Amino acid sequence: MERIFATYYIETPFAPEKAAMVLAGEQSSGTFVAVPGETEELKARFAARVEKVTFLETVNTPAIPGAESPTGQYHRALVEVSWSIENFGYNLPVMISTLQGNLYEIRQFTGLKLLSLEVPDSFANHFEGPAFGIEGCRKLTQVYDRPLIGTIIKPSVGLSPEDTAATVKVLAEAGIDFVKDDELMGSTANSPFEKRVDAIMDVINRHADKTGKKVMYAFNISGDIDDMLRRYEKIVTSGGTCAMVSINSVGISGTKKICDQRALAIHAHRNGWGMMTRHPLLGIEFTAYQKLWRLAGVDQLHVNGIQNKFWESDDSVVTSIEQCLKPMLGGYKVLPVVSSGQWGGQAPETYRRTQTLDLLYMAGGGIMAHPMGASAGVTALQQAWKAAVDGLSVEDAAKIYPEFAKSVEKFGKS
Amino acid sequence: MERIFATYYIETPFAPEKAAMVLAGEQSSGTFVAVPGETEELKARFAARVEKVTFLETVNTPAIPGAESPTGQYHRALVEVSWSIENFGYNLPVMISTLQGNLYEIRQFTGLKLLSLEVPDSFANHFEGPAFGIEGCRKLTQVYDRPLIGTIIKPSVGLSPEDTAATVKVLAEAGIDFVKDDELMGSTANSPFEKRVDAIMDVINRHADKTGKKVMYAFNISGDIDDMLRRYEKIVTSGGTCAMVSINSVGISGTKKICDQRALAIHAHRNGWGMMTRHPLLGIEFTAYQKLWRLAGVDQLHVNGIQNKFWESDDSVVTSIEQCLKPMLGGYKVLPVVSSGQWGGQAPETYRRTQTLDLLYMAGGGIMAHPMGASAGVTALQQAWKAAVDGLSVEDAAKIYPEFAKSVEKFGKS
Numbered sequence: 001m002e003r004i005f006a007t008y009y010i011e012t013p014f015a016p017e018k019a020a021m022v023l024a025g026e027q028s029s030g031t032f033v034a035v036p037g038e039t040e041e042l043k044a045r046f047a048a049r050v051e052k053v054t055f056l057e058t059v060n061t062p063a064i065p066g067a068e069s070p071t072g073q074y075h076r077a078l079v080e081v082s083w084s085i086e087n088f089g090y091n092l093p094v095m096i097s098t099l100q101g102n103l104y105e106i107r108q109f110t111g112l113k114l115l116s117l118e119v120p121d122s123f124a125n126h127f128e129g130p131a132f133g134i135e136g137c138r139k140l141t142q143v144y145d146r147p148l149i150g151t152i153i154k155p156s157v158g159l160s161p162e163d164t165a166a167t168v169k170v171l172a173e174a175g176i177d178f179v180k181d182d183e184l185m186g187s188t189a190n191s192p193f194e195k196r197v198d199a200i201m202d203v204i205n206r207h208a209d210k211t212g213k214k215v216m217y218a219f220n221i222s223g224d225i226d227d228m229l230r231r232y233e234k235i236v237t238s239g240g241t242c243a244m245v246s247i248n249s250v251g252i253s254g255t256k257k258i259c260d261q262r263a264l265a266i267h268a269h270r271n272g273w274g275m276m277t278r279h280p281l282l283g284i285e286f287t288a289y290q291k292l293w294r295l296a297g298v299d300q301l302h303v304n305g306i307q308n309k310f311w312e313s314d315d316s317v318v319t320s321i322e323q324c325l326k327p328m329l330g331g332y333k334v335l336p337v338v339s340s341g342q343w344g345g346q347a348p349e350t351y352r353r354t355q356t357l358d359l360l361y362m363a364g365g366g367i368m369a370h371p372m373g374a375s376a377g378v379t380a381l382q383q384a385w386k387a388a389v390d391g392l393s394v395e396d397a398a399k400i401y402p403e404f405a406k407s408v409e410k411f412g413k414s
Numbered sequence: 415m416e417r418i419f420a421t422y423y424i425e426t427p428f429a430p431e432k433a434a435m436v437l438a439g440e441q442s443s444g445t446f447v448a449v450p451g452e453t454e455e456l457k458a459r460f461a462a463r464v465e466k467v468t469f470l471e472t473v474n475t476p477a478i479p480g481a482e483s484p485t486g487q488y489h490r491a492l493v494e495v496s497w498s499i500e501n502f503g504y505n506l507p508v509m510i511s512t513l514q515g516n517l518y519e520i521r522q523f524t525g526l527k528l529l530s531l532e533v534p535d536s537f538a539n540h541f542e543g544p545a546f547g548i549e550g551c552r553k554l555t556q557v558y559d560r561p562l563i564g565t566i567i568k569p570s571v572g573l574s575p576e577d578t579a580a581t582v583k584v585l586a587e588a589g590i591d592f593v594k595d596d597e598l599m600g601s602t603a604n605s606p607f608e609k610r611v612d613a614i615m616d617v618i619n620r621h622a623d624k625t626g627k628k629v630m631y632a633f634n635i636s637g638d639i640d641d642m643l644r645r646y647e648k649i650v651t652s653g654g655t656c657a658m659v660s661i662n663s664v665g666i667s668g669t670k671k672i673c674d675q676r677a678l679a680i681h682a683h684r685n686g687w688g689m690m691t692r693h694p695l696l697g698i699e700f701t702a703y704q705k706l707w708r709l710a711g712v713d714q715l716h717v718n719g720i721q722n723k724f725w726e727s728d729d730s731v732v733t734s735i736e737q738c739l740k741p742m743l744g745g746y747k748v749l750p751v752v753s754s755g756q757w758g759g760q761a762p763e764t765y766r767r768t769q770t771l772d773l774l775y776m777a778g779g780g781i782m783a784h785p786m787g788a789s790a791g792v793t794a795l796q797q798a799w800k801a802a803v804d805g806l807s808v809e810d811a812a813k814i815y816p817e818f819a820k821s822v823e824k825f826g827k828s
Contacts, residue, residue: 094600104688186508251665274518
């Protein structure tokens with residue numbers, strides 16, 4: 001029988017091997033005394049198995065509150081555990097409850113983080129994965145030889161549908177590939193969802209008729225299931241190509257229901273993610289996280305950006321991009337969405353470290369606040385990526401490209 | 415215009431007032447430069463407002479990774495922020511993205527936890543809340559003068575539908591009020607969901623026909639939306655009264671869709687919760703968390719238990735019970751589910767500290783592994799609660815009640 005493998009980074013005041021057994025017990029039988037019916041045969045078939053324990057180091061201070069150490073020492077280790085897929089079948093929520101669930105509550109751990117996750121090949125028969133993925137998003141936007149360049153409508157909340165559409169018009173004419181609602185924007189008093197779609201798609205469809213290029217707009221449909229489905233349909237019938245879902249706020253069942261419609265590319269916004277990963281010894285690493293959402297079927301997934309305005313290190317961002325681009329079950333390609341404080345100046349470093357153009361590169365203020373206007377903002381981004389591929393530094397690129405030079409003047413650190 | 419208020423516990427290397435402004439900015443305009451269209455009028459209407467900053471203390475070590483302090487000092491404070499409900503309307507996922515979202519990513523914080531949340535009265539017109547709540551669950555189980563006594567089927571995974579039904583028969587005859595699937599159990603190779611429902615409801619319906627008492631069984635329907643709805647219907651048509659959802663694994667949109675059906679009591683299992691709350695300066699407190707799920711409409715919500723086997727303190731458990739029982743919007747009553755290592759010995763202390771019988775009191779091993787059998791296990795639990803109300807100590811209760819005395823012998827700490 002096929003098995004699922006998960007690796008955890010743990011810290012415990014007890015022997016790591018013993019703590020690993022507690023982990024496996026909690027996630028396959030889970031009570032504090034032996035109970036009738038727990039036969040050897042049943043255990044052999046359904047019990048979680050500790051595959052490997054790798055000791056790392058011993059520290060004197062626990063990472064998070066838990067059982068006190070009698071010796072004052074806390075041991076860190078990598079623990080690999082496996083489950084038969086018989087335990088949960090092809091059910092993402094039950095798999096998540098098994099891989100994570102009560103584990104974070106166990107007092108025998110003073111730290112526990114799910115690092116990685118391997119699912120067996122038969123998953124490919126039960127999860128279709130992204131309907132569009134990288135190739136599909138390129139086809140929809142007609143962008144092949146560079147990253148998709150995108151931006152976020154700002155201010156995030158408060159603009160009328162007409163104001164927003166006017167901004168989209170400027171951006172479309174400036175040559176933008178992708179625009180998105182902010183995650184704070186759903187359907188508001190002064191920008192009801194349907195009216196916003198009408199106003200924006202009118203601009204986008206006219207521009208497409210004229211130029212052959214359809215800007216991809218990610219309308220934020222996050223909400224109740226029925227509202228999401230209705231709004232999804234509204235986008236489809238209006239000629240749109242993309243919907244955005246705040247995946248952590250909506251949850252995986254709701255997100256998968258949307259992905260299962262398979263008529264729009266799904267832009268997965270990971271806001272809320274910091275809570276799950278920011279502590280080094282609590283929660284889940286992006287390496288495991290991104291697989292869950294690729295199984296659910298999202299087409300685009302946020303990864304933060306190099307030199308971002310948030311807490312995350314460049315190394316972590318680079319790893320996230322690499323993880324998204326690593327094939328899974330022979331496919332399930334998801335487009336990494338690079339964003340947060342991006343203005344083009346990070347393009348050379350992003351390319352140097354990832355060697356990929358398969359990105360959706362988002363600049364908010366970097367485009368809209370460009371000194372020569374939004375059109376120059378988009379041009380500057382394209383220049384930045386051309387420079388990146390040509391191996392130019394930011395300084396060298398600024399000498400060649402006047403629009404990019406203005407970006408450097410305004411947004412570059414002196 | 416009505417506003418939503420949220421209070422955060424923050425830590426920052428900067429002046430708390432300044433960090434609070436960053437928080438409010440990120441969650442209502444959110445870019446690193448001023449952009450056109452961000453008028454004073456728009457800001458007045460839609461900007462998040464810092465209501466209050468209360469300085470708490472200064473420490474020398476950051477709680478979680480973030481911006482380094484130039485002075486080596488990190489300041490802790492309570493920050494109250496408010497938003498006009500115009501910003502998101504009555505949309506739980508967008509509200510969650512606003513209240514939490516990118517906040518956990520902001521480098522200006524070396525700690526951020528959402529402590530509490532106040533929603534305005536108009537929410538009562540848009541969120542129906544629990545369909546059954548405390549009163550409804552009492553009516554369905556015919557239990558009025560004591561906590562509902564429940565148990566979990568163990569081993570959690572691996573029993574056949576017939577084995578499980580046989581256990582339920584023993585429990586029903588023992589006088590149990592409530593039984594649930596384990597959160598690790600969905601639909602497995604050797605216990606397909608429909609067959610399990612058939613086998614168990616046959617036992618429960620027969621028992622109800624004979625005695626007039628229908629045991630409430632929480633079948634774990636967690637899964638894809640369509641599967642959940644189909645399984646929900648299966649429970650309804652089979653005469654069941656309850657469905658269980660792993661709320662963190664399924665997510666709030668999927669859970670609300672299930673609650674909106676309003677034909678079954680919804681047992682909300684919070685597995686995964688530890689990740690969101692275990693660090694004192696990261697994530698969300700139960701006080702805020704439980705309100706979100708009451709708005710979604712769950713009827714029963716896990717709160718851990720006194721002297722539990724997990725990491726959580728008794729104080730924290732008591733606060734959680736109190737929070738669940740506090741009316742919200744004039745109702746939205748949710749039944750606190752007390753579980754984890756419970757065997758009856760914790761009943762006196764639980765009652766002493768909470769003074770309530772409005773609980774679903776769950777014992778797993780405490781019932782099934784009772785030395786005199788499951789029937790005596792249920793009796794022991796009922797005795798424990800009678801003793802608790804009578805103000806008896808565990809020792810005094812053991813002198814009066816023989817079944818409870820056996821529990822003390824087996825499960826009590828010597």
